[in-house]
Amino acid sequence: MIGALIFCSFFRKTERRIDSNIVSESIETCVKPIEEKEEDSLEFLESISSMAQSLKVYTFEELQSATDNFSPSCWIKGSVYRGTINGDLAAIKKTNGDVSKEISLLSKINHFNLIRLSGVCFNDGNWYLVYEYAFNGPLSDLIYYNNSDHRFLSWTQRMQIALDVATGLSYLHKYANPPHVHKDIKSSNVLLDTDFRAKIANFGLARSAQGQEGQFTLTRHIVGTKGYMAPEYLENGLISPKLDVYAFGVLLLEILTGKEVAALYGEENMQLSEVLIAVLGKEDGNENLRDLIDPSLQEKYPLELAMLMVRLIDNCLKKDPASRPEMDEIVPNLSRILNNSLSWEFSCNAPGHQSFTESS
Numbered sequence: 001m002i003g004a005l006i007f008c009s010f011f012r013k014t015e016r017r018i019d020s021n022i023v024s025e026s027i028e029t030c031v032k033p034i035e036e037k038e039e040d041s042l043e044f045l046e047s048i049s050s051m052a053q054s055l056k057v058y059t060f061e062e063l064q065s066a067t068d069n070f071s072p073s074c075w076i077k078g079s080v081y082r083g084t085i086n087g088d089l090a091a092i093k094k095t096n097g098d099v100s101k102e103i104s105l106l107s108k109i110n111h112f113n114l115i116r117l118s119g120v121c122f123n124d125g126n127w128y129l130v131y132e133y134a135f136n137g138p139l140s141d142l143i144y145y146n147n148s149d150h151r152f153l154s155w156t157q158r159m160q161i162a163l164d165v166a167t168g169l170s171y172l173h174k175y176a177n178p179p180h181v182h183k184d185i186k187s188s189n190v191l192l193d194t195d196f197r198a199k200i201a202n203f204g205l206a207r208s209a210q211g212q213e214g215q216f217t218l219t220r221h222i223v224g225t226k227g228y229m230a231p232e233y234l235e236n237g238l239i240s241p242k243l244d245v246y247a248f249g250v251l252l253l254e255i256l257t258g259k260e261v262a263a264l265y266g267e268e269n270m271q272l273s274e275v276l277i278a279v280l281g282k283e284d285g286n287e288n289l290r291d292l293i294d295p296s297l298q299e300k301y302p303l304e305l306a307m308l309m310v311r312l313i314d315n316c317l318k319k320d321p322a323s324r325p326e327m328d329e330i331v332p333n334l335s336r337i338l339n340n341s342l343s344w345e346f347s348c349n350a351p352g353h354q355s356f357t358e359s360s
Helices: 038-048 060-066 100-106 155-174 231-236 242-257 272-276 285-292 303-316 327-347
Strands: 006-008 075-077 080-085 088-095 117-123 126-132 190-192 198-200 221-223
Touching: 060 080, 060 088, 060 117, 060 126, 100 117, 155 190, 155 198, 155 242, 155 327, 231 242, 242 272, 242 303, 242 327, 272 303, 285 303, 303 327
Parallel strands: none
Antiparallel strands: 006 221, 075 080, 080 088, 088 126, 117 126, 190 198
8 A cells, every 4th residue: 555654753852752663664655645725736737847848747537548447457556557658558646645846856857767757647636646667566576585476586687776776866866956865765666667677766755955965954754664764864853865875775685685674673673784793704704694695596696796785785774874875886886796796697607688587
C-alpha cells in the first residue's frame, strides 16, 4: 500500500525524544496528505505547462482509456496502475496529497537514473502522476534471498544497480537546480528497467539542500523508513545530503547480503555498521565475508571486490555524517568496482548479459 506515515516530535530546550515504535516499517509513498482546495489545485495544474515543455497535462478520460478504466488487470501495487499511452507503457499513480513540490522538482530534472515524470492529471480531488514505466519493477522484488519469484541478480548486475543509484544521487545533490536531498532512498524506491538499470523514484519527501555544501537544516517532522534513517536525523532532525549517503549504505548492504534491513539488526539499539565488524579487521574476515554475502550468488563473485564493497558500506554508515563520503566520491569508486567486476566475469566466461538467474 502506497501511503505516507508521518509523525511529529517536538523540540525541547535540552532534549528531543522520538518514539521509534511510530516510525514506519515500510513507507512506499511520496507525499504528506493535506487539505487542499480544489481551486488551488486547478490553478497549479494550469501553471504546469509553463514548467517544462515535456510535461503533459492529461484528461482523466485519457487515463481511463490508458488503464481500461483502472481495471484490476492493470493494477501494479497500492494505487499504481500500468497504462498504455500512444503505444507506450506508463506507470500511473493516484494520490490525494500535495504533489506540487514533487512535480516542480521532476519537471526541472532530467537524468537517466532518476524516474521521469511525463505528465499529470487532476480529477475529483485526486492527482494522477504519469511516470515512465520500469518493466522489472522495484529492486525490493528481486534483491531479497527469499523473494517469491525466485529471481536473483548476478554480482555484476548488483554493481551496475549500485552505480546507477549513486550516479542519480550525485546528480540530485550536486547538479539539480536547486540541489536536493531525496530523504527516502530504499530498495522499493529503486525501479529497474528492461535492462535492469536503476531509476530512483518517489520524490515526495525530497527537500532542497539549502545553504552551503555540507550545511545542515533542521526539521520537526521525522518522516522515513525504519532502518534507513541516519542517526543525526532520527535524534536531532538534521537534514543534509549525508542522509542519502547513509541510506545508500543501507541499500548497498541489502544488495550485498540479500537481506532486508530489519533482518540485519541483531539487537534493538545496535549500529548497523556492527554487522560488518566480523568482516573488517579480522584474520578470518574472508570466511566471514562469505557468510555475509547473499547465498543466492552461490559464491560467484570476486572476493577482493566484495571486500571493497564492505569497506565502502562501512564508510557510508559512519555515525558522524562528516565522516561519510560525498556521493560524487562514491561514484568513481563504484565505477572501478563495476569495471573490474565485468573483467572478472569475462575471465570466468560467465554470461555477460543474463537478466537474472533462476533457482530450481
